[in-house]
Amino acid sequence: MSKEFDVIVEVSLREGIADPEGLTIERALPALGFNGVSDVRVGKSLRFVVEASDERDARHQVESMCERFLANPVIEDVEITLGPLT
Amino acid sequence: MTTRVGVVVFPGSNCEHDVVEAVDAVGGSGELLWHKDNSLGDVDAVVLPGGFAHGDYLRTGAMARFSPIMDAVTRFAQDGGPVVGICNGFQILTEAQLLPGALYKNQGLKFLCQPAVLRVESTDSVLTRRLNVGDELNVPINHFEGNYVCSEEILAVLRENDLIVFTYHDNPNGATADIAGIRNENGNVVGLMPHPERAAHSLLGSTDGALLLKGLIGID
Numbered sequence: 058m059s060k061e062f063d064v065i066v067e068v069s070l071r072e073g074i075a076d077p078e079g080l081t082i083e084r085a086l087p088a089l090g091f092n093g094v095s096d097v098r099v100g101k102s103l104r105f106v107v108e109a110s111d112e113r114d115a116r117h118q119v120e121s122m123c124e125r126f127l128a129n130p131v132i133e134d135v136e137i138t139l140g141p142l143t
Numbered sequence: 144m145t146t147r148v149g150v151v152v153f154p155g156s157n158c159e160h161d162v163v164e165a166v167d168a169v170g171g172s173g174e175l176l177w178h179k180d181n182s183l184g185d186v187d188a189v190v191l192p193g194g195f196a197h198g199d200y201l202r203t204g205a206m207a208r209f210s211p212i213m214d215a216v217t218r219f220a221q222d223g224g225p226v227v228g229i230c231n232g233f234q235i236l237t238e239a240q241l242l243p244g245a246l247y248k249n250q251g252l253k254f255l256c257q258p259a260v261l262r263v264e265s266t267d268s269v270l271t272r273r274l275n276v277g278d279e280l281n282v283p284i285n286h287f288e289g290n291y292v293c294s295e296e297i298l299a300v301l302r303e304n305d306l307i308v309f310t311y312h313d314n315p316n317g318a319t320a321d322i323a324g325i326r327n328e329n330g331n332v333v334g335l336m337p338h339p340e341r342a343a344h345s346l347l348g349s350t351d352g353a354l355l356l357k358g359l360i361g362i363d
Binding site for chain 2: 074075077078081126127129131132
C-alpha cells in the first residue's frame with residue numbers, strides 16, 4: 058500500500074560558487090542596523106507530496122528527481138527533508 | 144546547395160526570427176522548428192536561439208531540455224550535426240548535457256545588454272572554422288545569467304582539449320576563465336552567450352556575427 062510523504066527540497070549554491078545575491082543582501086543588512094551577519098547564501102525551497110511504499114522509497118524517488126531535474130549538480134547542492142504526510 | 148538551418152522555437156524564445164533573418168542574409172536558409180516536434184525534418188544545422196524558454200522556470204534551460212524536440216536535437220548532435228546554442232540556447236545545451244558546465248547569474252547581478260569584444264580561441268568549431276585564433280570579434284551580449292561556471296576538473300578538460308571557443312576581452316559577467324563560448328570535442332556543438340545574429344548587418348554596428356554564421360552554413 059502506498060503512503061504519502063511531505064517533502065521539502067532545499068536547493069543551495071555549492072560551496073565555492075560565488076553567490077552575488079547573498080553578497081548583496083549581506084552588504085545591505087548593516088544599513089538596517091543588523092551588524093555581524095555573515096555567510097548569507099540564497100537558495101530556493103521546493104515543497105511537495107510524494108506517494109511511495111515507504112520512507113526509503115520516497116527518499117530514493119526524491120533523490121532521483123533532484124539529480125535529474127530539480128537541481129543542477131554543477132552549481133547546486135540539495136538537502137532533502139521528508140516525513141509522513143500530516 | 145543552400146544550407147538549411149532549423150531554429151527551434153520554445154515558448155518564450157525571442158531571438159528566433161533574428162536568427163532566421165541573419166542566416167538568410169549570409170546565404171543560408173533559416174526555418175522555424177516547434178519545440179513539440181519530434182523530428183528536425185531535413186535541416187543541415189540546428190540553432191537554439193536566445194530568449195526565456197519556458198519562462199526560465201526552475202533554472203534557465205531546465206524545462207526546455209525536456210521539450211520533445213530535444214531528443215531529436217541530441218541524436219542529431221551525437222551524429223555530428225551542427226548544433227549551436229546562443230544565449231538561452233547555450234543554457235539549454237548545458238542543461239541537456241550536450242556541453243559541460245552551467246550558466247549562472249552575472250557577477251554584480253546586472254542584466255547586461257551591450258557590445259562585447261570576443262577573442263577566438265579555437266577554430267575547430269562549426270562557428271569559427273573560417274577564422275583564426277586571436278581574431279577579435281565585436282558581438283553583443285544580452286543576458287542576466289551568462290556567468291559560465293564549471294569545476295576545476297572540467298576547466299582543465301576544456302583547456303587541454305582546446306574546447307574554449309571564445310573568451311571575453313573584458314569579462315563582463317564574472318565567467319570562469321573569461322569564457323564566452325565552448326564546444327564539444329567534435330566541434331559540431333557550440334554554445335555561446337553573445338548573439339551573432341545581432342551583428343550580422345552593418346546597420347547593427349558590426350558584421351562580425353555574420354562571419355560566425357557563414358561558418359555555420361559552410362560558406363567561404
